[in-house]
Amino acid sequence: MSTLLEVSGVSVTFDGFRAINNLSFQIGPAEMRAIIGPNGAGKTTFMDIVTGKTKPDEGRVIWGDENVSLLKMSEAQIARAGIGRKFQKPTVFEEQTVRANLLMALKHERSPLQVLFFKAGPTDAERVEELAAEIGLTEQLERISGELSHGQKQWLEIGMLLAQDPRLLLVDEPAAGMTPSEREHTTSLLVQAAKTRAVVVVEHDMEFVRRLNCKVTVLHEGSVLAEGGLDHVTQNQKVIDVYLGR
Amino acid sequence: MQQGFLSKNPSVPVFLGILAAFTLLITLTAEGTGTGAVSATFVKVLGRTLCLALIAVAMDLVWGYTGILSLGHFAFFGLGGYMIGMWLMYQRTRDIVVASLADTPIPATETEINDAIGNQIFGVVGSSEFPAIWVFADSLPIQLALVVLVPGVLALVFGWLAFRARVTGVYLSILTQAMTLALALYLFQNESGLRGNNGLSGLQNIPGLEAVPPATVTMWFFWASALALGLGYLLAAWIVSGKFGSVIRGIRDNEARVRFLGYSVEAYKLTVFTLTACIAGVAGALYYPQAGIVNPAEIAPIASIYLAVWVAIGGRGRLYGAVIGAVVVSMLSTWFTGGRAPDINLGFYTIKWVDWWQVALGLSFVLVTLFAPKGIGGLVDIFTDRRKAGVAGEAGK
Amino acid sequence: MKRILLAFWAVLLWTGLAYAQTGPLQTILQENRDLIEKSSRQTIQPAINAIADSGVPGAADLLVTWEARQMYLRDSDGLFFRGVEEADRNTRLFDLDTGEDMGVYERGAVDQIRPNSGVQGLINAALVRFRLSDPDPKARIAALQSLERRPDAESLELLRDSIPGDPDPAIKARKERLERLLTITYDPDESARIAAIEEMSSEVAVDVRAALNPLVATQTRVFEGAVPADLNVARMLEPGSDALSREAAYEMLVAAGNAPARITPADVKAALGEHVDGGLVGGVPVHSLITDEARYGAYAALVRGGLVPPFLTDDDVERTLAAYTFAEIYSDPSPAITDAAGDALEKIELKVGLYTFVDLVLDALSLTSIYFLAAIGLAVTFGVMGVINMAHGEFIMMGAYTGYVIQQIIPDHTISILVALPVAFVVTFLAGVLLERLVIRWLYDRPLETLLATFGVSIALQQLAKNIFGTQARPLTAPAWLDGAVTFNDVVSISSIRVAIFVLAAIFFALVLLVMKRTRLGLETRAVTQNPRMAASMGIDPNRVNMLTFGLGSGIAGVAGVAIGLFAQVTSELGQAYIVQSFMTVVVGGVGNIWGTLAGAAMIGSLQKGIEFFNPANTLAAQTYMIVFIIIFIQFRPRGIIALRGRAAGD
Incomplete structure (x- = not known):
């Protein structure tokens, strides 16, 4: 299996606190992966490093078939290279309509001049309808997204990620605060997405992770504690100690 | 496409219609072209106000839509005035000098004429040499280009530095204010080459138009100001209505999210910052010939803060709000500080508006910020919401 | 010093014969009577000096009397007296040398000498040296201040004499410092001056620099041929160098009357204006004279007609300049002094x-x-x-x-x-x-x-x-x-x-x-x-x-x-x-x-x-x-x- 993203030997320190410690991680082009770990294990910082928000003190982050380093790229460049990120708290543009949100995310040229003269064509409209159907917001397309429910905002954000057509999705606690039926919808969205692209889900909820039915990486104190199937890692003594021994 | 754009933005044709009607009304009643009910002096005030409305539109674009509270746009406005002022002053002085040298026995050489112009213009700062920045002052087309280019390039360089360093929020405001202060202080020096605190004066005299009655020239400037405001409004409305508008409003509301969508936030900010600086330059170039003088005091940081005040009072994030704010506040200020507003006699104390207007303005500004963040423009929502409940206006908010 | 005084006395005694029964002060006053009566700031200095330098014991008191407008001239014989106004506006006169009461005179019989404030200032300055040894420390300090403001050569000896006997160490130190400064400027002995210069070079005070700067002051001068050997040359100047441009050098020659002035563009324009003839100057139409070239062309035509003086070419100027030497000359003739002062200033500048x-x-x-x-x-x-x-x-x-x-x-x-x-x-x-x-x-x-x-x-x-x-x-x-x-x-x-x-x-x-x-x-x-x-x-x-x-x-x-x-x-x-x-x-x-x-x-x-x-x-x-x-x-x-x-x- 070829590798889409390879993180190796990465460390980062904030004011003497080692948030990530010699972390290594790999994921293939069409793979679902769950990352779990207690608070402060470095899950969010890991995402920050991959998406370019935080620059590590040492280590390498290699991306794609051409093996480019992500460390020298800006957040926007990384996003254009095909890495999409969903934040823990739903962040959509609340003052704009669902359609405008999706249109903005749609894969197109991103430079100011081209955007200025951009005009949405029929294929764009089709794609927006398609995405809206997928995330179940067809009825809500013309609504201001600030008026959506919490779960709908989460889906809209996932929809925006999909609109970007990324090769890797980083999803931070997608199921937080959702009703059981909403969770199910979210699970199917992610599983569907993982068929064609890599998806990394950071999640606390073991039940949700179990439904994803994928390989699990356990982070602890900034490095990988265990990796494998969910049943495999939950039987790992070190993992049990970390989760229960706190 | 234009059709779709206008029908999607009902406020644009409404605004343009009002502007056209207003222009027509003034044209019919003005001293220069109509019945004469409106004096040329007042037409000048109106023309200047239209220019202020134009820069307010620019300010709304950069602050209301993109979220950059620039405290430097009046500097760009002033620079536009300086650029056109250089040509006006040079050409006018040249005409006077050539006329005065006409009856000497030996005709003057080009060098002698230039020396005499230099003496006329720079004598007041104890110099007679033309500074290098005046090299194009004899060419109207080049100075007209500089009206846009100088503010644009300054905004580009400053914006590139500031946005690249990810300076945001109040820090960016302070930095823009520092830029404005630096420019004002620089221009205050006699060595700046732009006549220090004297500024450029006599700009109301347009070279080559001595034969045209002043009231008529005033009308030309009024029309030009109205046209510029109309075009500027149209341009701004077009920019904010499309995907570009979506992106910059996204930047205003959540910069990081836009970045993770793959948009280069810095490039967008820089585009808007530079474009609005150019618009501000144009507005200034139309304003100062109607004011007659441009000097560094005009550029002082406080002017830019007032600009933000207008936009906030008018209602930011909606272009007509910026226009309303600029027109209402600047006209009220002129009225109250002009000494024509009646004093209020409280028996034990007489409130003179000349003294107290500034206090009232400051406090009313606090009140607007606290209790009416949508400004005067927010009133429009009440009407439209009543008509078509639930559907939000085109400007977002 | 003593010998000088003796000689002075001899002269005094001899002149004293002319005014048989008058004292030495009266004698000096009489010698300068015209100046004193005229009492003008411009001319009075020799009279004051004569009194101050006389060495007569009462000289200081006389100066005080004069400055206080208490000196009177008796109309009958033109002699000077100290006068005190009586109640009835009459004046009682006292002999200046002996203090003898000469009786009361009516207003019309005497003239009061009324020095104006300028003259009073000069008298005060002359009094300084007498006050250097005044028993009152305040008077001594005032005298020192006055001397610091207006140093003069004569005071140097008096200052030196007053130093050993001064009881106040602070004033004494101040006197010693002033003595060094005056030595730099006024001491006739070159080695004493150099020693003082070197001593003072450790200070950065403004007055030290003020004392040293005149020593290294130079003047740019022009000489026909070589510079005379007796002059203290600071440096030679080459026309056309940074220190002396060709134009400035030539201007010096013009100012000294050694060369004709060059024709400036303004001269050209004025000359052309004077020779306009029916719309033509030197055969060139006036309206075409809007470039410098055209003007020079027309001017050349006037030169050919002999109407205006010819241009000096750069070669002419060059030839003239070559015949002269330019140099910066120290105003102080002694190279040793100027060198020492230059070194001292350099040291001081570094410290400054x-x-x-x-x-x-x-x-x-x-x-x-x-x-x-x-x-x-x-x-x-x-x-x-x-x-x-x-x-x-x-x-x-x-x-x-x-x-x-x-x-x-x-x-x-x-x-x-x-x-x-x-x-x-x-x-x-x-x-x-x-x-x-x-x-x-x-x-x-x-x-x-x-x-x-x-x-x-x-x-x-x-x-x-x-x-x-x-x-x-x-x-x-x-x-x-x-x-x-x-x-x-x-x-x-x-x-x-x-x-x-x-x-x-x-x-x-x-x-x-x-x-x-x-x-x-x-x-x-x-x-x-x-x-x-x-x-x-x-x-x-x-x-x-x-x-x-x-x-x-x-x-x-x-x-x-x-x-x-x-x-x-x-x-x-x-x-x-x-x-x-x-x-x-x-x-x-x-x-x-x-x-x-x-x-x-x-x-x-x-x-x-x-x-x-x-x-x-x-x-x-x-x-x-x-x-x-x-x-x-x-x-x-x-x-x-x-x-x-x-x-x-x-x-």
Whole structure:
């Protein structure tokens, strides 16, 4: 299996606190992966490093078939290279309509001049309808997204990620605060997405992770504690100690 | 496409219609072209106000839509005035000098004429040499280009530095204010080459138009100001209505999210910052010939803060709000500080508006910020919401 | 010395024969009678000198009498007397040499000699040397001061004579120093002068440099052929070099009458104007003379017609110049002296340069403390709390006006300032609390709107101050004991008020640091700023903490206002002048850190002084460059000099 993203030997320190410690991680082009770990294990910082928000003190982050380093790229460049990120708290543009949100995310040229003269064509409209159907917001397309429910905002954000057509999705606690039926919808969205692209889900909820039915990486104190199937890692003594021994 | 754009933005044709009607009304009643009910002096005030409305539109674009509270746009406005002022002053002085040298026995050489112009213009700062920045002052087309280019390039360089360093929020405001202060202080020096605190004066005299009655020239400037405001409004409305508008409003509301969508936030900010600086330059170039003088005091940081005040009072994030704010506040200020507003006699104390207007303005500004963040423009929502409940206006908010 | 005096006596005795029964003073007066009667500042000096240099014991008293307008001329014989006016406007005369009472004379019989103030000044200067040995120390100091202002060659010996006997060591030292300076200029002995020059070269005082500079003064002169050997040549000048341009050299020759003047473009134009003939000059149509070439062409035609003098070509000038030598000549003829003086000045310049740097550092330190004082309140409200208060400058102004009002109530400047400091704190503390309660607390999550709302407060307060106190500047006077300056030498000095401000800034720095790091309020403030919800859950009332912290920052601004008002003009725009710099100081230093504010103030202060040093005439330019520098600086350290790192710093 070829590798889409390879993180190796990465460390980062904030004011003497080692948030990530010699972390290594790999994921293939069409793979679902769950990352779990207690608070402060470095899950969010890991995402920050991959998406370019935080620059590590040492280590390498290699991306794609051409093996480019992500460390020298800006957040926007990384996003254009095909890495999409969903934040823990739903962040959509609340003052704009669902359609405008999706249109903005749609894969197109991103430079100011081209955007200025951009005009949405029929294929764009089709794609927006398609995405809206997928995330179940067809009825809500013309609504201001600030008026959506919490779960709908989460889906809209996932929809925006999909609109970007990324090769890797980083999803931070997608199921937080959702009703059981909403969770199910979210699970199917992610599983569907993982068929064609890599998806990394950071999640606390073991039940949700179990439904994803994928390989699990356990982070602890900034490095990988265990990796494998969910049943495999939950039987790992070190993992049990970390989760229960706190 | 234009059709779709206008029908999607009902406020644009409404605004343009009002502007056209207003222009027509003034044209019919003005001293220069109509019945004469409106004096040329007042037409000048109106023309200047239209220019202020134009820069307010620019300010709304950069602050209301993109979220950059620039405290430097009046500097760009002033620079536009300086650029056109250089040509006006040079050409006018040249005409006077050539006329005065006409009856000497030996005709003057080009060098002698230039020396005499230099003496006329720079004598007041104890110099007679033309500074290098005046090299194009004899060419109207080049100075007209500089009206846009100088503010644009300054905004580009400053914006590139500031946005690249990810300076945001109040820090960016302070930095823009520092830029404005630096420019004002620089221009205050006699060595700046732009006549220090004297500024450029006599700009109301347009070279080559001595034969045209002043009231008529005033009308030309009024029309030009109205046209510029109309075009500027149209341009701004077009920019904010499309995907570009979506992106910059996204930047205003959540910069990081836009970045993770793959948009280069810095490039967008820089585009808007530079474009609005150019618009501000144009507005200034139309304003100062109607004011007659441009000097560094005009550029002082406080002017830019007032600009933000207008936009906030008018209602930011909606272009007509910026226009309303600029027109209402600047006209009220002129009225109250002009000494024509009646004093209020409280028996034990007489409130003179000349003294107290500034206090009232400051406090009313606090009140607007606290209790009416949508400004005067927010009133429009009440009407439209009543008509078509639930559907939000085109400007977002 | 003695021999000179003896010879003098001999002369005196001989001349004394002419005025049989008169004393030596009368004799001298008679010799200079015309000058004394005319009593003009321009001509009187020889008469004064004659008396002062006479060595006659009563000479000093005579000068005093003269200066006090008590000298009278008896009309009957033209003799001078000391006169005292009697009650009936008659005058009793006394002999000047013997003091003998000569009886009373009516008004018409005597003329009072009335020296005007200019002449009085000259007499006083002559009296100096007599007073150098006066028993009264004050008189001696006055004499020394007078001599320091108007040194002269004659006084040198007298000064030297007076030194050994002086009982006061301070005055003695001062005399010795003056003696060295006078030696440099006036001693006839070259080696004594050189010794004095070398001795004084260890000082940087202005008077030393004033004594040395004339010695190395030069004059550019022109010679036909070589420079005469007896002149003390500083350097030879080559026309066309940096020191002497060809034009200037030729001008010298023209001025000396050794060469004809060159024809200037203005001359050409004037000449052309005089020879216009039917629209033609020299055969060229007048209207075509709009370039220099055309004019020169027409002029050449006039030259050919013999109507105007011909041009001098550059070759002509070159040939003329080659015949002359140009040199800078010292006015002092002795090369040994000029060399010694040059060396000494060089040494002194080096030291002056060093001290100038020290002075610059002091200046920068002083400016730093001013910026720091203006910004420290902001470091609390903006830096620690993150509230951007545009009315901060107006709180500074409010503090300054508080000081002014207190001074109207308490006239004693020392007490009023001591009262004003706490009162200003209380006034602005309350104003700050009011502002926080009424406006700012509603806007904590909307920083840009805080900026605009507080700007509204700022313009309202400014106008209010204008309405109450008027537009003209109000004085806030420092106590008299802060009037002077702490002077180290002629180069390094700092006004006491700036020292006081420095001390005040240091105290405030320590205080704020203490409050923020060591007190409950400081701890709670930091807790609320970093995580309000967590702080609230631990029993801290964020409302109270915010209110108090903002009040503290505002109060400090008020105290700073009193300090700033002491040296700046108290106007309604006082605060406006400091606000941008203050924000810069906090931002450059690093937000959220009092040490950062100190670093920021130090950087901005020394930078501004540094730039001013290179372009002293233009403080505006210095400020411009400083701001440009700051904008660029922020590129490299967006979070300031002392930056918080990590997630706590936020994004």
